[in-house]
Amino acid sequence: MDRDATEYRQQRFARPPGATEILLVRHGESRAATAASPFPLVEGQGDPELHANGREQAQRIAQRLRHAPINAIYVTSLRRTVETAAPLCEALGIEPIVERDLREVHLGAWEGGLLRIKAHQNDPVYRQMLAEERWDVIPGAESHAALDRRILGSLARIAALHADELVVAVVHGGVIAHILAHATGSRPFAFHGADNGSISHVVMTEGHIVLRAFNDTAHLASTFSAAAAARPT
Numbered sequence: 624m625d626r627d628a629t630e631y632r633q634q635r636f637a638r639p640p641g642a643t644e645i646l647l648v649r650h651g652e653s654r655a656a657t658a659a660s661p662f663p664l665v666e667g668q669g670d671p672e673l674h675a676n677g678r679e680q681a682q683r684i685a686q687r688l689r690h691a692p693i694n695a696i697y698v699t700s701l702r703r704t705v706e707t708a709a710p711l712c713e714a715l716g717i718e719p720i721v722e723r724d725l726r727e728v729h730l731g732a733w734e735g736g737l738l739r740i741k742a743h744q745n746d747p748v749y750r751q752m753l754a755e756e757r758w759d760v761i762p763g764a765e766s767h768a769a770l771d772r773r774i775l776g777s778l779a780r781i782a783a784l785h786a787d788e789l790v791v792a793v794v795h796g797g798v799i800a801h802i803l804a805h806a807t808g809s810r811p812f813a814f815h816g817a818d819n820g821s822i823s824h825v826v827m828t829e830g831h832i833v834l835r836a837f838n839d840t841a842h843l844a845s846t847f848s849a850a851a852a853a854r855p856t
Contacts, residue, residue: 642828643782644789650707651677652819656736669735673706680820685710687842694788699726704793724777727795731763756811782827806832
């Protein structure tokens with residue numbers, strides 16, 4: 624009896640039909656926070672501009688992605704994402720789309736840069752927030768359930784508009800952490816701390832989020848031509 628000689632080789636991942644690929648880009652480093660100069664607020668949320676290092680990160684992101692078959696670029700209502708996306712938008716001739724519901728976690732009483740200050744002071748409430756992996760340990764901050772509603776709703780809208788396409792969403796560290804924790808069923812803060820300018824890759828398919836990559840920084844450098852900044856948070 625002849626044996627079947629068909630070979631079954633391992634295959635590279637291919638986007639499923641009808642799925643949407645999203646490159647989640649964390650914005651570049653924003654300016655340092657100080658008690659004397661808090662960030663301006665937009666709808667109650669801190670809205671700092673990019674630091675010089677962040678502008679350089681934005682240029683490196685554009686160089687990395689300029690040849691990718693990108694169909695749309697999304698930003699949030701906060702300027703650090705708009706400024707980060709600008710070089711890539713210019714390179715591709717794409718007008719960014721504002722998706723307000725992908726804005727950063729609302730930090731309540733710790734907006735305007737105060738979270739960074741509390742973190743460097745190792746404030747007890749900050750330690751409790753990390754231990755319990757809940758933003759709403761901070762007075763007035765956003766709950767996990769509220770984040771779920773707005774972030775997952777936003778992703779669903781993007782997926783519905785971009786079947787069989789690749790899009791970029793320039794967003795925030797807390798948003799990336801929330802999306803990837805949902806995708807993997809992990810602890811809420813398991814993906815906390817994506818680097819500024821990093822790229823994470825997810826695929827939206829049949830109502831599910833598939834994680835393909837986290838915190839890709841191959842396009843970034845450890846040093847910048849700009850003056851060194853205070854440690855970003």
